[in-house]
Amino acid sequence: MGVKIALAGNPNSGKTTLFNALTGSNQFVGNWPGVTVEKKEGKWKEDKEVVIMDLPGIYSLSPYTLEEVVARNYLITERPDAILNIVDGTNLERNLYLTTQLLELGIPVVMAINMMDIVRKNGDEINTKKLAEKLGCEVVTISALKGDGIKDAASRAVKHAGQKAGQESVHEFAPEVENYLNEIEGRLGYEIPEEQKRFYAIKLFERDDKIKDAMKNAPDVEDIIARAEKEMDDDAESIITNERYSFIGSIIGDCLKKNKTQELTTS
Ligand code: BGO
Known part of the structure; x- marks a missing residue:
């Protein structure tokens, strides 16, 4: 019995780089049924029983773009065994918006914070332990470009695969x-x-x-x-959006320390 891992993240978070690094040449590229959104699937180099499904890059699971609809239909109907949520560490706060939604699906999530080579160069610090506590999922750091930590990230997703109700989402709204x-x-x-x-x-x-x-x-x-x-x-949709932002706002200060000098020189 194979294991299915879905790769989900914002556009430009490094999803393609990670997918290529994990699957190498074991890839099948096609389209999602009925739409011209690219569908990529591959076998994990380290364990051919593990199928990695590359979802379209998205900012949310709302129904407004084709990519969002395709990604969430896959997540809801196919229900992969685990989600590997790739996050751009240089844009942590913005990327967490999607993460809060992935955590509500009742599918185990492992969060891989990517671009760590840049985060470190910038002198920023991400407290992965606190982030894991607040989100209620495993959090690892990677550099997809350099290959750092990617085997560990995939292994953890495989480890959690199939724990259906394993990780109860801990974030609560008002x-x-x-x-x-x-x-x-x-x-x-x-x-x-x-x-x-x-x-x-x-x-x-x-x-x-x-x-x-x-x-x-x-x-x-x-x-x-x-x-x-x-x-x-307020309208119902805005109420939920605001609740997501306020949850993220309440945890980001504890989890991310931006290097002050960097902020001054780049702004
Ligand atoms: C270009 N570290 C660094 N430093 N860069 C990374 C990492 C990492 O860990 N991971 C990915 N990138 P995609 P989506 C580029 O293409 O995988 C880079 O949309 C360039 N291209 O190399 O495409 C990656 O699939 C010219 O950068 O993301 C890519 O999620 C100049 O992040 C970009 C500089 O990765 C997006 C970068 C012609």
Whole structure:
């Protein structure tokens, strides 16, 4: 039985470099069904039983670009055994926006912070231990270009593969938002597995029709959304976006120390 690892990350995070380094010439390139988005799959050089699926580079799992839809359809319907989330260490804060969403899928995530050669040269410091604690997933550092740490990153993803509900996402939104999401979760049918309930609750709250239409028995939650929007005086989708940014804002200071002199000379 093979193991499927999905490689997910923002454009320019070094995904192609990492994919090539992990798979070498064991690659198959095609298109995702029905769309002209490139689909790349390869076998891990170190263990041919491990298939690495390269997802399109994306900034979020929202339904607004073809790439986002392709990536999330794959993650939801195929459900890889683990996600290797590649993150640009020189743009940590911005990259974490996608990470918060990947962590909600109920699939084990290993985060690989890339471009570490540049991060170190800049004199910046990333506290991976704290980041791992706050996010509730393993965090490793790599340089895809130099090949540093990539074997370890892939090994860890393989180690976590298949631990279906293994890593409970620890990030929580404001208490009132959590209450609304809990209410929605309570209306989800038994066909949604426990570890996927949060993802579906958030998507229904955001009025994501693509997800709603794909569900067999999507509950009507408009009354809950309307109450939330009235109480919080904002539209539901913005409420979730703001919650993500505020979570990231609350942890970034503890996890990233920017070199002050660098900041002064480059700004
Ligand atoms: C160019 N360290 C460094 N220093 N660079 C890296 C690393 C790393 O660990 N990993 C990737 N890069 P992609 P997506 C480039 O192409 O893999 C570089 O979109 C250039 N090209 O080499 O393409 C990588 O697949 C000319 O840089 O990312 C690439 O996720 C000048 O990051 C870029 C400088 O990597 C993006 C860089 C003609």
